[in-house]
Amino acid sequence: MVRAGLTPERLTRAGAELADEVGFDRVTVSELARRFDVKVASLYSHLRNSEDLRTRIALLALEELADRAADALAGRAGKDALTALANVYRDYAREHPGRYAAAQFRLSPEAAAGSAGVRHAQMTRALLRGYDLTEPDQTHAVRLLGSVFHGYVSLEMGGGFSHSAPDTQETWSRILDALDALLRNWPPTTP
Amino acid sequence: MVRAGLTPERLTRAGAELADEVGFDRVTVSELARRFDVKVASLYSHLRNSEDLRTRIALLALEELADRAADALAGRAGKDALTALANVYRDYAREHPGRYAAAQFRLSPEAAAGSAGVRHAQMTRALLRGYDLTEPDQTHAVRLLGSVFHGYVSLEMGGGFSHSAPDTQETWSRILDALDALLRNWPPTTP
């Protein structure tokens, strides 16, 4: 009996590749087994179930994304950092659409707590040190940036901007200009 | 033989309700048949397949959302209109999470062309008439607003903001303040 050498890690990586090829929602335990030339049931010694697989892929994607973000932010500040971080998300989604979708997977509270999600928030907060925001506006700004990055990327990937001029690269640059201007000139709370 | 009175429209509405109850990705032809107390195969006279069902639910959600938006924008301008439109998306997502998820369903190009998606872009453009933006900045702003609304709502629904203070209502208000300020003071293109 030749062993396939299955481990949770190898299965997760292969699952992530599968997600990029066919889409995260089409990742299936059966297809994964097929790719390892192994019977489906064999995977259940390494994975609890198919949600477990999805969760692992999501955690992998969050880690990869956080690593890239940390890299991109190193040595940068202000608008330079803003652009770098924004491009990390956009580029990752383009290179790895399945993984990016996985990163949006709704994790159980326990899984979420142990995920790289926390690092993402911390890095956005670090980025904002280049601007003059104090709490609670800093938190609001963290959430705004997260919303714009995620919203833009998912609309662009979903084809939401596809049929209209001008091109999306132009819009992306102008949105980053606008966010930078907004952060430098954050409006005071209205009474 | 008592007839159940199946039609594509009734099935679509029931499918939308099902989506709100169990989640759009758990909408299944089988469950729908069960709810009508009918055999699964019977649905296939009214629906081409399960993707057809999903598409119909998505189109329904887009229509409902556009209707609400049109209603909310009537007679409003400026920040008042901005807030109203933003709240339409957020409230709809809270009241009808499954339908909201459906509205994000990737439609085929033909389906997308015939959808209410176009109305949404038009309404956002109409809203911007209250601000002083000319093309191409108006298009960039349309896309920015779409990104923020969609991004914020999906992060909030996905629990992305759940564990941290301050509360999300506060953030939502401040983000609308910020967007209003940004639109009134849109930065010029950097040379």
Place this chain on the structure above:
DNA sequence: GCATTCACCTAAGACCTATAGGCAAATGCC
């Protein structure tokens, strides 16, 4: 050299999607 563990297997049950073909009630026509 035997017991244990590990890695993968077969078998089987429960669902879901989809197609083909059939029967009965409703409808349309004379």
Place this chain on the structure above:
DNA sequence: GGCATTTGCCTATAGGTCTTAGGTGAATGC
């Protein structure tokens, strides 16, 4: 009113996915 057609739902069937239970052979441990 009687007949043909259409409509609406049915049974049967085939194939795919998920998951658990229990088994076997090869590697490892004593």
